[in-house]
Amino acid sequence: MDLSLSDSEIDFRTEVRELITAAFPPPERYDGGADHERRWHGALIDKGWAANKWPEAFGGPGWTATQNFIWEREVSAAGLPAQVGGMGIGMLAPILFAYGSPWQQDRFLPDILHDRVRWCQGYSEPGAGSDLAALRTRAVLDGDDYVVDGEKVWTSGAHRADWMFCLTRTSDEPKKQAGITFLLLDMHAPGVTVRPIISIDGRHMFNSVTFEGVRVPVAHRVGREGEGWTVAKGLLSHERTGQAFVSLSTDLVRRIGEVAAGLPGSEGDTLLKDGGFARRLSMAEIELQALAVTELRTLSEVAAGGAPGAQSSLLKLVGTDIVQRMTEFFVECAGPYAAPWFPETEGPPFPVVGPPWARPEVVRYLEGRAASIAGGSDEVQRNIIAKHVLKL
Numbered sequence: 001m002d003l004s005l006s007d008s009e010i011d012f013r014t015e016v017r018e019l020i021t022a023a024f025p026p027p028e029r030y031d032g033g034a035d036h037e038r039r040w041h042g043a044l045i046d047k048g049w050a051a052n053k054w055p056e057a058f059g060g061p062g063w064t065a066t067q068n069f070i071w072e073r074e075v076s077a078a079g080l081p082a083q084v085g086g087m088g089i090g091m092l093a094p095i096l097f098a099y100g101s102p103w104q105q106d107r108f109l110p111d112i113l114h115d116r117v118r119w120c121q122g123y124s125e126p127g128a129g130s131d132l133a134a135l136r137t138r139a140v141l142d143g144d145d146y147v148v149d150g151e152k153v154w155t156s157g158a159h160r161a162d163w164m165f166c167l168t169r170t171s172d173e174p175k176k177q178a179g180i181t182f183l184l185l186d187m188h189a190p191g192v193t194v195r196p197i198i199s200i201d202g203r204h205m206f207n208s209v210t211f212e213g214v215r216v217p218v219a220h221r222v223g224r225e226g227e228g229w230t231v232a233k234g235l236l237s238h239e240r241t242g243q244a245f246v247s248l249s250t251d252l253v254r255r256i257g258e259v260a261a262g263l264p265g266s267e268g269d270t271l272l273k274d275g276g277f278a279r280r281l282s283m284a285e286i287e288l289q290a291l292a293v294t295e296l297r298t299l300s301e302v303a304a305g306g307a308p309g310a311q312s313s314l315l316k317l318v319g320t321d322i323v324q325r326m327t328e329f330f331v332e333c334a335g336p337y338a339a340p341w342f343p344e345t346e347g348p349p350f351p352v353v354g355p356p357w358a359r360p361e362v363v364r365y366l367e368g369r370a371a372s373i374a375g376g377s378d379e380v381q382r383n384i385i386a387k388h389v390l391k392l
């Protein structure tokens with residue numbers, strides 16, 4: 001496999017760098033705030049690059065796997081998000097390309113592309129997380145509508161979402177995976193109640209969402225009735241392929257190097273030159289390079305029309321492990337300044353204690369623990385790999 005870039009790919013990389021510099025002329029850097037997000041999104045829309053993985057037919061740039069690879073590396077190195085927009089752009093859109101009716105594609109894709117509406121994912125329920133097929137939220141056909149009753153849980157961002165793509169039960173088949181239907185549900189419809197779930201770090205990301213007699217037009221059903229499991233599996237594999245976190249980990253390696261080069265090690269030199277630290281960091285970097293190649297291979301298979309399948313579980317499993325280990329290096333670098341962290345002490349009157357990079361990195365470390373649960377736990381990914389790759 002030839003991993004060197006062609007001349008046209010090098011030209012493309014230059015074009016990407018020019019766009020980044022035009023949007024944020026150095027020394028200015030993207031700060032993650034709403035103003036910068038709007039500016040970056042505007043630049044992407046103007047350039048026609050707002051949805052980097054979308055095919056041209058739906059308003060995307062139609063890039064090759066290698067172009068996407070270059071794009072993600074370059075924007076990540078500049079501290080920018082590869083895409084603006086929530087779950088619609090990366091998770092729902094590929095499903096609408098494959099299973100959506102022409103009406104659904106026209107109705108929903110432009111709003112997703114222009115980040116005019118926010119989507120949330122309604123899969124998990126109390127008693128149906130890893131065993132997702134056990135879900136019980138019921139959708140009963142009544143004229144031209146389904147009437148939905150039930151409860152979803154751990155719904156990230158539901159309190160800000162306009163729409164939910166969700167799984168519902170339309171019939172009780174002996175095989176649990178049958179009888180599930182994929183619906184697009186208006187979060188502002190009567191009968192939808194969103195309740196916050198505050199997590200241990202004091203933040204509000206999760207919600208419980210209940211449905212009482214919520215009417216969803218049949219036109220908002222993606223795929224056929226009872227075909228929801230197949231649709232959802234496609235979506236999950238796209239979600240997991242996007243969770244290899246290679247760009248993030250690559251950026252973390254660079255920043256760990258910068259931080260550790262300024263800290264004392266136990267052998268009289270800097271921490272970066274400390275034998276034990278350097279060896280562990282190099283091991284993680286080598287694994288990251290192997291993961292990057294695996295991701296590139298998977299992306300080229302997807303670009304050639306293949307489905308990521310069990311390979312996406314492998315990417316998610318290894319990618320999560322690496323990113324979690326990377327964040328541990330920062331905790332090690334922060335030493336005692338990593339120990340206490342409470343949301344109540346964020347900002348005045350509490351002074352920032354320790355180096356300025358420590359607190360955001362410790363928060364990232366804590367948040368990163370959830371990555372081996374979200375999108376299907378490590379154990380679930382291992383089960384999928386065992387079944388489909390090892391054929392156990």
Ligand SMILES: Cc1cc2nc3c(=O)[nH]c(=O)nc-3n(C[C@H](O)[C@H](O)[C@H](O)COP(=O)(O)OP(=O)(O)OC[C@H]3O[C@@H](n4cnc5c(N)ncnc54)[C@H](O)[C@@H]3O)c2cc1C
Nearest residue numbers: 121122123124129130154155156370373374375376377379
């Ligand atoms: C940050 C984050 C964001 C999330 N966002 C969303 C969202 O937006 N929408 C949504 O629908 N859901 C969301 N979830 C929920 C997520 O999908 C579930 O938490 C996940 O699927 C696990 O389900 P559970 O929490 O019910 O745990 P359980 O399924 O009860 O699992 C508990 C433990 O048992 C293990 N286990 C379960 N079954 C097996 C098995 N067969 N073999 C081996 N081990 C097993 C699991 O690995 C886990 O360690 C989110 C979760 C997190 C952490």
